[in-house]
Amino acid sequence: MRIVVCAKQVLDPDAVNNYALVGKLEIGEDGKSLTQASIPRLMNAYDEQAIEAALRMRDAGQDITLTVITLGGDDVDDMLKHAAALGADEVARVDVDPAGLDHNGVACVLAAYIGSIGGADLILCGRQASDDDQGLVPGMLGELLKAPVITIARSVEAADGKATVVRVAPDGDETVEATLPALVTISNELGEARYPTMKAKMQARKRTPTVVILESLDVPGDELSRKTALTKQFVPEVSGDCEMIEAGSAADAAGALLEKLRGENII
Numbered sequence: 434m435r436i437v438v439c440a441k442q443v444l445d446p447d448a449v450n451n452y453a454l455v456g457k458l459e460i461g462e463d464g465k466s467l468t469q470a471s472i473p474r475l476m477n478a479y480d481e482q483a484i485e486a487a488l489r490m491r492d493a494g495q496d497i498t499l500t501v502i503t504l505g506g507d508d509v510d511d512m513l514k515h516a517a518a519l520g521a522d523e524v525a526r527v528d529v530d531p532a533g534l535d536h537n538g539v540a541c542v543l544a545a546y547i548g549s550i551g552g553a554d555l556i557l558c559g560r561q562a563s564d565d566d567q568g569l570v571p572g573m574l575g576e577l578l579k580a581p582v583i584t585i586a587r588s589v590e591a592a593d594g595k596a597t598v599v600r601v602a603p604d605g606d607e608t609v610e611a612t613l614p615a616l617v618t619i620s621n622e623l624g625e626a627r628y629p630t631m632k633a634k635m636q637a638r639k640r641t642p643t644v645v646i647l648e649s650l651d652v653p654g655d656e657l658s659r660k661t662a663l664t665k666q667f668v669p670e671v672s673g674d675c676e677m678i679e680a681g682s683a684a685d686a687a688g689a690l691l692e693k694l695r696g697e698n699i700i
Contacts, residue, residue, distance in 0.1 A: 434495060434591060436487045437553040438521070439543055439574070440480040440503045441531075442512045443564040448472045458668050465666050476512045478626075479559025481519075483619040485626040486557055486589050488520050495592070498522050500553070502546055504531040504539060510642050518629035518637035525643035527650070535659045540573035542657075545650035547578065555591050556616040560584065571618045581611040587622035591615075 444467070452458040452469055459468045487499050500523040501516040503509050513524040527542050534542070547553055556578070561568030568584075575582035587606065588599045596615045600607050601622050629637070678693070680686035694700045 434497045434554045435550075435552075436490070436497050436499050436555045436557060437547055437550075438480065438483045438487060438499065438501045438516075439556065439558045439570070440484075440501050440512065440516065441477045441559075441562050441564075442474050442503065442505060442509045443477045443562055445473045445475055446478075446563045453668060460666055460668060465663050474508070474512070476515060477559050477562045477564075479561060479563070479619060479621065481559075481626045482621060482623045483557040483559050484516060484519055484521065486586070486617075486619050486623055487555075488627065490589070490591065491520070493590075500525065500550070502526070502543065504529055504534075504542060506530070513642040514637045514640055515629065517640045518633040519627065520629075520633075523643065524640065525645055527645045527647055529647045533659075534657060535661045536567065536569040537573055537660055538657050540570050540577055541652050542647065542650065543570070543574050544577035545652045546645060549645070549650055552578075552614060554613050555589075555596060556580065556614070557589070558616065558618050560618040560620045568618070571616060575616040578614065578616065580614045580616045582616045582618070583609050583611055584618045585620045585622075586617050587620060589617050589619070 449458065449472060452472070460466070461468045484499070484501065487497060491497050491499070499521045501513060501521040503513065503526050505526055506528060509526055513526060517524050525546070527546055529542060531539055547556065556574065558571040558574070571584070572582055583596070583598045583600060585601045586598045587601050590597045591613060594613050596611050596613055596617060598609045598611070598617055600609055601620055678686050678689050680689055691700070
């Protein structure tokens, strides 16, 4: 079984939040990009959990070939080596700047790549990326591949030509089945992703990701032109008012807090 995981490199969300909390997150003169060059870049955490979902299928005894694909230049190679250290059999990148594409363009490039390797039985994506939080690419990719899409999965299994997915729903969990090939987006309810061993890291350092030239893929030129574009990004002003409650005991503090909340009609 071939499983393809689509990954994205993002700014470390914890570092971004820390800059924002101390008031040092700044937007550049273009009004669209951050000025902090020191913020590290890493794999989107949801995509890392998508790799984890595939590895759990392997741990359960399934014979899978795991390919991790991303878009970008050689700046994403370290992320792909991390995927290799986790257990990916193949790591590849399409040599194109994802910043020059909208969600439709990214989906078209990914679909063309998957087609170029003969397709996949199962495509796994993170439920969304931590930088824009939109989660649009997986649905578009599923449409292009003519594959059923199941979103927000906490677990996934595939056997006998079908995928069985437990997905997170507002009123509880749902178990959904779909015929393969299928696309599934993985949520953080899957659980914590594993860490690579030191031995695996050392071996992955020697791995060279496969570089795919965009022109070698069958992507119509008009699909690469932006249909939507980011026009402005800004850091909202956040104001807070912290009031300390002093009391002789924890019980008295809790009582004072409840009275305060009731007085302001919060509860």
